[in-house]
Amino acid sequence: xNAIFYITAAVAVVSTGLAITRANAIHSLLWLVTSLLAxxxxxxxxxxxxxxxxxxxxxxxxxxxxxxxxxxxxNLGPDAAEQEREWLSARAWTGPGILALILLAEMVYILxxxxxxxxxxxxxxxxxxxxxxxxxxxxxxxxxxxLLLAGLVGAYHLGRRDPASAKELKS
Amino acid sequence: xxxxVPIEHGLALAAILFALGLIGLLVRRNIVYSLLSIExxxxxxxxxxxxAGARWGQSDGQIMFLIIVTMAAAEVAVGLxxxxxxxxxxxxxxxxxxxxxxx
Numbered sequence: 001x002n003a004i005f006y007i008t009a010a011v012a013v014v015s016t017g018l019a020i021t022r023a024n025a026i027h028s029l030l031w032l033v034t035s036l037l038a039x040x041x042x043x044x045x046x047x048x049x050x051x052x053x054x055x056x057x058x059x060x061x062x063x064x065x066x067x068x069x070x071x072x073x074x075n076l077g078p079d080a081a082e083q084e085r086e087w088l089s090a091r092a093w094t095g096p097g098i099l100a101l102i103l104l105a106e107m108v109y110i111l112x113x114x115x116x117x118x119x120x121x122x123x124x125x126x127x128x129x130x131x132x133x134x135x136x137x138x139x140x141x142x143x144x145x146x147l148l149l150a151g152l153v154g155a156y157h158l159g160r161r162d163p164a165s166a167k168e169l170k171s
Numbered sequence: 172x173x174x175x176v177p178i179e180h181g182l183a184l185a186a187i188l189f190a191l192g193l194i195g196l197l198v199r200r201n202i203v204y205s206l207l208s209i210e211x212x213x214x215x216x217x218x219x220x221x222x223a224g225a226r227w228g229q230s231d232g233q234i235m236f237l238i239i240v241t242m243a244a245a246e247v248a249v250g251l252x253x254x255x256x257x258x259x260x261x262x263x264x265x266x267x268x269x270x271x272x273x274x
Binding site: 001002005006009012013016017019020021025028029032035036039042043046047048050051054055058059062063066067070071073074118119120121122124128129132133137140143144147148150151152154155156157158159161 | 175176180181184187188191192194195198199201203204206207208210211214218221222224225228229230231233234236237238240241242243244245246247248249251252253254255256258259264
């Protein structure tokens with residue numbers, strides 16, 4: 001189980017390093033998703049399965065999809081199709097794919113074994129986490145809901161088109 | 172944090188990821204990359220919380236991670252809306268294009 005931690009840590013560092021140095025934004029996102037999956041595996045072996053699932057669903061899923069949407073919206077030029085073809089080339093996804101395969105192998109290894117956490121780590125079940133969240137930490141839930149509402153209103157306000165620029169687009 | 176992997180190694184990993192995000196934020200001028208680097212840094216901070224929580228076997232660290240995830244989601248929604256507006260206004264994604272204030 002020790003080796004799993006260190007291999008995953010290496011995967012996370014390598015993919016993050018590549019994510020911040022790529023020129024193509026979509027390639028960067030692929031590396032970053034790999035990095036987030038690696039951090040999720042680390043959460044899992046640390047005994048935090050619920051947080052590991054959240055990391056995959058919210059970070060690698062929702063937030064990265066937002067990034068992809070915005071990058072696709074910004075790239076609507078005449079050469080978008082050419083770029084599209086380039087993104088589908090094997091060179092773009094082989095690296096992240098190999099690192100993700102390493103993570104998959106680790107996951108299979110963890111699932112086949114009897115122990116799923118590092119030696120000495122205590123698994124904190126979702127039940128225990130939610131009892132703490134809705135007990136002493138209930139204020140956190142309220143604050144999170146306020147924060148998300150503020151984010152929603154802010155994003156809607158900033159993202160709407162000005163009447164002037166909308167007219168420009170129509171003409 | 173555990174008998175087999177000391178807490179220092181987990182915190183060192185979080186520190187390395189945070190430093191990589193900081194380097195990305197300082198080096199890249201594209202504002203989409205700035206947002207990406209901020210995500211990396213927030214994620215590293217969350218990792219540090221979960222590692223520390225695992226050291227004591229308590230769920231508090233994971234609740235702090237939930238706060239960070241919520242904040243990251245709100246931040247990225249507002250940030251990407253700003254990016255869209257920025258690109259519409261300046262026709263570029265270069266962060267230096269907005270280095271001057273009006274007035």
